[in-house]
Amino acid sequence: MKVTVVGAGNVGATCADVLATREIANEIVLLDIKEGFAEGKALDIWQTAPINLYDSRTVGSTNDYSRTADSDVVVITSGLPRKPGMSRDDLIATNAGIVKTVTENVVKYSPNAIIIVVSNPLDVMTYCAYLNANMPSSRVFGMAGVLDTARYRAFLAEELNVSPKDIQAVLMGGHGDTMVPLPRYTTVGGIPVTELIDEARLNEIIERTKFGGGEIVKLLGTSAWYAPGAAAAQMVEAVVRDQKRIFPVCAWLQGEYGYSDIYLGVPVVLGKNGIEKIIELQLNDAEKALLADSAEAVKSVMDVLDNMNETA
Numbered sequence: 001m002k003v004t005v006v007g008a009g010n011v012g013a014t015c016a017d018v019l020a021t022r023e024i025a026n027e028i029v030l031l032d033i034k035e036g037f038a039e040g041k042a043l044d045i046w047q048t049a050p051i052n053l054y055d056s057r058t059v060g061s062t063n064d065y066s067r068t069a070d071s072d073v074v075v076i077t078s079g080l081p082r083k084p085g086m087s088r089d090d091l092i093a094t095n096a097g098i099v100k101t102v103t104e105n106v107v108k109y110s111p112n113a114i115i116i117v118v119s120n121p122l123d124v125m126t127y128c129a130y131l132n133a134n135m136p137s138s139r140v141f142g143m144a145g146v147l148d149t150a151r152y153r154a155f156l157a158e159e160l161n162v163s164p165k166d167i168q169a170v171l172m173g174g175h176g177d178t179m180v181p182l183p184r185y186t187t188v189g190g191i192p193v194t195e196l197i198d199e200a201r202l203n204e205i206i207e208r209t210k211f212g213g214g215e216i217v218k219l220l221g222t223s224a225w226y227a228p229g230a231a232a233a234q235m236v237e238a239v240v241r242d243q244k245r246i247f248p249v250c251a252w253l254q255g256e257y258g259y260s261d262i263y264l265g266v267p268v269v270l271g272k273n274g275i276e277k278i279i280e281l282q283l284n285d286a287e288k289a290l291l292a293d294s295a296e297a298v299k300s301v302m303d304v305l306d307n308m309n310e311t312a
Contacts, residue, residue: 001025001240004068004110006102007077008032008060010222011118013041014229015075015236020045020056024237028058029068033078038062071110073236075143076129078102079119081223088121092304095119096128103132111135114239114274117142117250118232122175124301126250127263131309137252139274144175145248145265147231151212152181155205160196162188169193170281171209171248172265173294179265180290181206185281235270242272251275257283259295262302 003025005012009032016030030045032038042060049055061067068074079095099119106113115133117140119125126142133140149171157164166189173180183202186193193202208215216224238245248267253259256266256278269277283291 002027002029002071003236003240004029004031004071004074004106004113005077006031006068006074006106007079007119008034008038008041009077010225011228011232012075012077013045014225015077015118015232016042016058016229017045017048018230018233019236020049020058021052021054022233022237023054023056024233024240025056025072028056029061029071030058031061031063031065031068033063035062065105065109068106069109071106071113073116073239074106074110074113075116075118075232075236076102076106076125077118077232079125081120088301089304089308092121092124092301093308095121095125096305096308099125099128100132103129107133107135113139115140116232116235116239118228120175121301123250123263123265123298124305127302128305130252130263136274137254138276140252141268141275142175142250142263143228143232143235144179144250145171145267146234147228148175148179148181148209148212148265149248150227150231152186152205152209155208155212156186156188156193156197159201159205160188167193170267172267172281173291174265174298175250176213176297177210178294178297179210180287180294181209182281182283182287184284184287238270239272239274244269244271244276246270246279249275251278253278256280257291262295262299264291264295264298 030038030042038060042058045058117126130140153167170185267279
């Protein structure tokens with residue numbers, strides 16, 4: 001098995017490190033546009049193999065996509081962070097150009113690969129990759145819900161002083177402050193979380209989850225990377241090992257939940273074919289209203305990209 005991670009920044013390098021340490025693929029290719037950057041990161045990771053006792057080989061490449069040929073899965077983390085004075089539209093235009101180029105090169109050398117997008121703004125960059133990949137949407141999807149539910153579960157484990165291993169949760173909608181955590185589908189060792197935490201405190205935890213990325217930016221002055229990188233690696237593992245894991249991912253909807261032609265976070269079954277099934281939950285009216293607000297926010301950003309493409 002061969003996995004490529006495009007973008008050797010903090011998130012991409014962390015993803016490659018987790019993939020290697022867990023021996024999820026025989027070969028992991030780390031690619032970046034910056035001269036020597038991916039090679040250096042890959043070499044550093046490879047030199048941990050004798051220490052951490054694994055066999056996965058990590059190699060780096062400076063913008064040579066031929067090294068990525070015949071990858072089974074490709075993770076795209078490329079893109080620039082939003083800088084002071086940069087509008088949302090500027091960020092979308094810049095990163096869409098990067099994701100478009102990356103996707104075209106990836107598909108050129110690995111036409112049968114499954115593509116997992118991590119680049120931000122997540123929902124619209126996944127849409128951008130899909131538009132340029134010319135492959136079924138089941139093979140192009142985004143990483144958001146796995147990270148968001150991890151934050152939610154970590155906060156719950158902290159609040160209850162229990163193992164995060166025993167917490168299961170579902171989260172839907174866009175990646176950001178319009179995400180839709182679902183307490184009704186959150187359990188701790190099989191016990192509904194609503195029986196363990198009062199409503200007011202649970203709502204505080206949900207709000208913290210919605211702004212979980214921003215909390216880390218305030219503390220570090222930059223975006224998170226350990227949890228996002230590990231979340232992407234977990235999705236790769238589900239595909240490579242055909243685990244049939246149920247994860248919330250950014251998926252292309254065609255009628256599910258009443259939405260069409262939109263990338264939105266929903267629970268799916270992930271296996272060797274990518275998204276093998278989209279699971280439709282029976283949402284109540286309040287949950288439907290929250291999802292509608294989230295979908296409207298995502299669609300407005302997708303419309304920005306569509307308008308850019310029309311005027312290009």
